[in-house]
Amino acid sequence: MAVTSGTSIEQLLGDEAESLLSYEARGISKEQLVAPGPDFIDRVVRDTDRSPQVLRNLGALMNHGRLAGTGYISILPVDQGIEHSAAASFAKNPAYFDPKNLLDLAIEGGCNAVATTFGALGMVSRRYAHRIPFIVKINHNELLTYPNQFDQVMFGSVRQAYELGASGVGATIYFGSENATRQIQEVSEAFEEAHALGMYTVLWCYLRNAAFKTESGDMHTAADLTGQANHIGVTIEADIIKQKQPERNGGYLAFSG
DSSP states (O other), rough: OOOOOTOHHHHHHHGGGHHHHOOSSSSSSSSGOOOTTHHHIIIIIITTSOOOOHHHHHHHTTSSSSSTTTTHOOOEEEIIIIIIHHHHTTTTTTTGGSHHHHHHHHHHHTSSEEOOOOHHHHHHHHHTTTTTTTTEOEEEEEOOOOSOOOOOOOOSSSHHHHHHHEEEEEEEETTTSSTHHHHHHHHHHHHHHHHHHOOEEEEEEEEEGGGEEEEEEEGGGGGGHHHHHHHOOOTTOOOOEOOOOOOOOOOOHHHHH
8 A cells, every 4th residue: 555644544554443443451551551752761760770871871872863862762783794694684785894884874874873793893983982872782693503503602791892982782682592591691791790881781582492383373472472581681681672573472371281
């Protein structure tokens, strides 16, 4: 459907319009939700154990770029050179093998921050650290081991990220994987150090286990499992969590019988 200025929400939703627009959640009321907003740090984060330095860096993140002051953030994450191989990601646009162009893209796009690797930021930190907030991704799945294993290993230290001028650090945990316990321990320790240095923490909070693909559906996106992963992420003091949208529920039930 072509979207014009006169297109209504009902037209866009089509046959699902009535059920979606009239739906009322009965388990959790909207009054219990913590919504984004320009006062999010004062309303939600200020009274936690985060230091003034962490609050300052979070404020710089949330007040940068085209979404500044809204409570919403847009981060350009570019770890494709490791997680998905650089050739697969940049072959059609070879200019982005140069990390300078990634930073220019984030700035031109009005992003709140850019999240990328030690190597990429190490090449451009002096030129860009004062122009856009940096988030250093400190662990990765190296993807050269065969067969591939669902593991995230540390590629550098929180101290290195701090010395690059980063305002935050990011990490991935593959919840449900064989190595999840070690990853939780490593990331928890890294996040503690980051907070001590005044940096905020970002967690890519993903599920990975072949057994999660069941006859009832792919439970990697089950709301009860992703919700538990998010809860663990908050417990180890992730300030921002990246999670895939749930597409179903009943992950625990699929494995209980």
